[in-house]
Amino acid sequence: MINFTLNGKAVSTEAPGDTPLLWVVRDYFKLKGSKFGCGMGLCGACTMHLDGQAIRTCITPVAAIEGKSVTTIEGVSPKGAYNSIQQAWIDHSVPQCGYCQSGQIMSATALLARNPNPTDAEIDQAMQGNICRCGTYPRIKAAIKKAVSDNGSNGSSGSEVAYYTPSNQLEGGNNA
Amino acid sequence: MNEALTTRRQFLQMVGVTGGGLVVSVALPACAAPGLNFDHGAGTYFHNALIQIAPDSRIHFYNPRSEMGQGVYNGMTTLIAEELSTDPDKIEVHFAPVHEAYQSPESGMQSTGGSTSMRVFYTPMRQAAANAREALLQAAAEQLGVAKDSLTLDNGKVIAESGSYPFGDFTALAGQRPIPENAPLKPAAQFKYIGKETSRIDAPAKVDGSAMFGLDADFPGLKKAVLQRCPVAGGKVKSFDGDAVKAMPGVLAVVDIETGVAVVGEHYWQTRQAAEKLNIEWDLPELADLSTDKYFTQLRQQLTEDKGGKAHREGEGAKGLENASEVVKAEYSAPFLAHATMEPMNCTIKIDGDKADVWTSTQIPQVVQGLVARHAGLDAENVNVHSSFLGGGFGRRLYSDYVVEATKIAVASGFPIQLIWSREEDTRNDVYRPGSVARFEASVNDDGLIDTFFVKRAGANAFPAIIDSALPTLMPLGLAEWVGNRVEGVVAGFELDTTSTEGLYEDYDAPNKEARHVTVDSGLSVGFWRSVGHSFSGFFKESFIDELAHHAGVDPYEFRMNNSKKDKRFAEVIKLAATKGNWGNPRHAGATQGIAAHTSFYSRVAEVAEVSVENGNIKVHRITCAVDCGLAVNPDIVKAQMESSIIYGLTATLYGKIDIEAGQVRQSNFHDYPMLRMQEAPEIEVHIVPSQEAPTGVGEPGLPPVAAAVANAVYKATGKRLRELPLSLA
Incomplete structure (x- = not known):
């Protein structure tokens, strides 16, 4: 039995400890907003926050999150309401197929929590782990900047965000 | 028959598929849609398969095109919205089921590809909505006892001298009157939505995780399936270690479907891990000699x-x-090249007696229906295809190999299953450029x-792959068998x-x-x-x-x-x-x-x-x-x-x-x-x-x-x- 917090609620699961968090959230807790894309931590479609950090949950065994706090796309804003990042995504018509966008928004949210006013290079660095096959990158970048300006000086600094590097992810990768 | 198949054009006309600019004209059935049964409440004005206006004034639009990012969810709705003078985001958009009413007037198929939606549907969609508008106006004129010319539509309301009325006030009467045809289309000068940069109406669902893709299908009792295929496409199973895998935790069934061995289990991760222990030996096909x-x-x-x-x-x-x-x-x-859609191929299927339900991200739901029917031994009209958003298409989802696999696994195992391809399987089993x-x-x-x-x-x-995939669903079973066995010859006979x-x-x-x-x-x-x-x-x-x-x-x-x-x-x-x-x-x-x-x-x-x-x-x-x-x-x-x-x-x-x-x-x-x-x-x-x-x-x-x-x-x-x-x- 593994206990953790999911979108603010204490939960527990009997899933085998090596099950990636992504599949626990999707299959056991039936939250379908986080997506499966690669299973190797290479595409970012599965991105959630673990104690505020953006992580690739397709390669994170659920045993590793005992006692920790997980936030998914369903937990970043109240149902039916949109935070400034989501609203910027809507205003810029960012999504095309939309499949990667939960992960994109989770990475962007973690970035702005840590760095409320990122440079272009910092946006690139924080977002380079999230692939979009529809090529929405220019709009994602524009939307992040819009969210920054909407947040104004109210943006608060949050917890540290783990930056993505492909080599790190590959070493721990699970070829499924 | 043989003669009829000698030219590509004739052959394609026969199967109703087009490509490369070939045009086969079929009229979009604008009126009756027998067999469709939408329930939006008594008194709903059932105009046609595309548009229904409910007594609560909601406009329901059944979008016949697959949304894979290209914007047809928004674009098709905009065409409807324009003629009904209603904001596109006020229209309830549904994914259309499979029905001939949703076939393309150009290809005669219910499929999405070839950058065709706006080119082909620009006028027919507006015409369908214009006819609905005309029906509402006629009913309103009759009910209010005023001249039709004195009425207009604005922002989801009928505007009369006596006031403005919600559409729902007139749907019951409209339903009792003949359906107008060829109502005049709005002149371009009056366009309020067409040609304007409105924000995508599918964006809100795609920023909060609520948009449903094929992979998100779920219901109590659904099991997961993983299929191990031959590393060389087309290889056949020779032997495998099924007993050991069957004993693994969470595993419910191991089935041989000839082109691979599937493991069915309670949860994806266990199923995936079990499938990797199958130790399958393969009969390699001729393709094993291929090197690029x-x-x-x-x-x-x-x-x-x-x-x-x-x-x-x-x-x-x-x-x-x-x-x-x-x-x-x-x-x-x-x-x-592989397509590499962000959503790997997947298909969810539930077979219940003589009926089946299928949830899958597809560009070609009509063929999905036919293939499930064929491989599950059902009548096509008893196969209900639930369309959803597609996590990318780019042409890949015009092919339904994953649907056939899922159907065979469901039939062989007896379980409702969701087949999920890994990224590796997706890259290595594509239909390549x-x-x-x-x-x-x-x-x-x-x-x-x-x-x-x-x-x-x-x-x-x-081109031929689409015929290979689609043909069996477009013809009576016996005939499909006959032609299907000769597809190679037919294809080889193409001049170009x-x-x-x-x-x-x-x-x-x-x-x-x-x-x-x-x-x-x-x-x-x-x-x-x-x-x-x-x-x-x-x-x-x-x-x-x-x-x-x-x-x-x-x-x-x-x-x-x-x-x-x-x-x-x-x-x-x-x-x-x-x-x-x-x-x-x-x-x-x-x-x-x-x-x-x-x-x-x-x-x-x-x-x-x-x-x-x-x-x-x-x-x-x-x-x-x-x-x-x-x-x-x-x-x-x-x-x-x-x-x-x-x-x-x-x-x-x-x-x-x-x-x-x-x-x-x-x-x-x-x-x-x-x-x-x-x-x-x-x-x-x-x-x-x-x-x-x-x-x-x-x-x-x-x-x-x-x-x-x-x-x-x-x-x-x-x-x-x-x-x-x-x-x-x-």
């Missing part, structure tokens, strides 16, 4: 030895070269005008698949033109990949045109303008891209520029690339794009699709390559089949030619010019002419 290196050598050899079949000829054709003082020659090649080699020979006269333009392409044909040579020769003026084709089938499954033949022909032709310009000593932009006098719209986009792209004066310091233009899916697109080369690496800074797609139903979505096609095309320009050795695909996941990431995405500026012409394609035409625009800029920077994709200076 050998295949490309063969293509080059056959280009030399085979005359090929005629695809096009005008004037003297290639003979015109005989009179030329000098002939410019070049050979280009492009690799096999065919690898191609083309040779050009051309002459240019002293005035810098092309005199003779000759091209010969070798490679496999992309137009998707193999499309885009190689059409765009520029030349008194003598000839295009020929040498079909060389590798045995590997190949098919439609975003922009189909144009995905390689745009690179080939536009790079070669650049070579001709340099050879003639003419600026590549001027050369293109001088040689495109016949198609004014084509010349116009070249001019617009050059003007807006600052041709001759790169904005990025130290960068060089390249230009390319291409017509595909009835749209013209020109692109100027700004590129720099550092330490042998190609960096793309900026793409300026000009597009003429006729009337832009939503200019912002047109821009988004140009951005999308450019970035998708840049992945193919810089990285995309599928290699095969001993019949096995070497690439597997995003580390060895990389995608463009944010830091590599250039600035993109899109300019749309203002137009009131009929809408043309948008989802694909932005792709074909981009590789050549980049390669032409690299030539400017380095003097090296890169004639092979992906571009490499190594």
Whole structure:
């Protein structure tokens, strides 16, 4: 039995400890907003926050999150309401197929929590782990900047965000 | 029968499939839709299969097109909204079930591809909504006792002198009156939504995780399935270690479906791990001899030895070269490519007695229905296909191999299952963009005008796979069996698949033109990949045109303008891209520029690339794009699709390559089949030619010019002419 917090609620699961968090959230807790894309931590479609950090949950065994706090796309804003990042995504018509966008928004949210006013290079660095096959990158970048300006000086600094590097992810990768 | 199958056109008319610009006309059934049963409450005005207006005034629209990112969810709804004078985001959009009422009036199929939606549905959709509007107005006039001409619609209300009334007040009466036909369409001058940059109506569901994709289908009792296939496509199971796997935790069943062994389990992860322990031995198919290196050598050899079949000829054709003082020659090649949709292939299926429900991300729900029926032994009308958003399509989801697999697993195991492909399986079991080699020979006269333009392409044909996939569902079972067993012969008998040579020769003026084709089938499954033949022909032709310009000593932009006098719209986009792209004066310091233009899916697109080369690496800074797609139903979505096609095309320009050795695909996941990431995405500026012409394609035409625009800029920077994709200076 593994206990953790999911979108603010204490939960527990009997899933085998090596099950990636992504599949626990999707299959056991039936939250379908986080997506499966690669299973190797290479595409970012599965991105959630673990104690505020953006992580690739397709390669994170659920045993590793005992006692920790997980936030998914369903937990970043109240149902039916949109935070400034989501609203910027809507205003810029960012999504095309939309499949990667939960992960994109989770990475962007973690970035702005840590760095409320990122440079272009910092946006690139924080977002380079999230692939979009529809090529929405220019709009994602524009939307992040819009969210920054909407947040104004109210943006608060949050917890540290783990930056993505492909080599790190590959070493721990699970070829499924 | 045999005679009827001898020409491609007749054959396609028979199966109701089109490609490469072939048009088969079928009227969109605008009225009755027997068998459809939508429940929006008593008194709902059931206008047709597309539009229902409920007594609560809600407008329900059953969208017949698959939304895979290209914007049809928004675009089709905008057409309806315009004629019903209602905001698009006030219309409830549903994914249409499979029914003949939703078939394309062009192809006679319920499928989405070929950048056709706005071109084909622009008028029929508006007509359907205009007829509904007319019905509401007639009912309102009768009920209110006023002249119909005194009434208008505005923002979801009927406006009369006596006040404004919700639509729902008149739906009951409208339903008792005959359905109007051919109601007048709104004049363009009155458009409130068409042509405006409204924000996408599917965006809200796609930013909070609530948008449903095929992979998100779930219900109590659903099991997961993982299928182990032969590393060489088409291999058959010889033996496997089923007993040990059956005993593993969470495993419910192990079934042999001949092309693979499936494990069915409670949860995906356990099922996946169990499937890896099957130790399957395979009977390898002939394809095990295939290597892409050998295949490309063969293509080059056959280009030399085979005359090929005629695809096009005008004037003297290639003979015109005989009179030329000098002939410019070049050979280009492009690799096999996987689609790499973000959502890997998956299919969820529940068979219950003589009925089945299927949830899958598909571009071709009609074929999905037929294939499930066929492989589960059911009547097609008892197979309910639940459409959803697609996590990318790009042509991949026109093929239904994963649906057939899921159906066989469900039948064999007796469980409702969700089959999920891993990324590795997705990369290695695709229907690939065919690898191609083309040779050009051309002459240019002293005035810098092309005199003779000759091209010969070798490679496999992309078209037959769709017939293979679709045919069994479009004919009565016995007949399908008969034809299905002969498909290979039928396909081999094709004089030409137009998707193999499309885009190689059409765009520029030349008194003598000839295009020929040498079909060389590798045995590997190949098919439609975003922009189909144009995905390689745009690179080939536009790079070669650049070579001709340099050879003639003419600026590549001027050369293109001088040689495109016949198609004014084509010349116009070249001019617009050059003007807006600052041709001759790169904005990025130290960068060089390249230009390319291409017509595909009835749209013209020109692109100027700004590129720099550092330490042998190609960096793309900026793409300026000009597009003429006729009337832009939503200019912002047109821009988004140009951005999308450019970035998708840049992945193919810089990285995309599928290699095969001993019949096995070497690439597997995003580390060895990389995608463009944010830091590599250039600035993109899109300019749309203002137009009131009929809408043309948008989802694909932005792709074909981009590789050549980049390669032409690299030539400017380095003097090296890169004639092979992906571009490499190594």
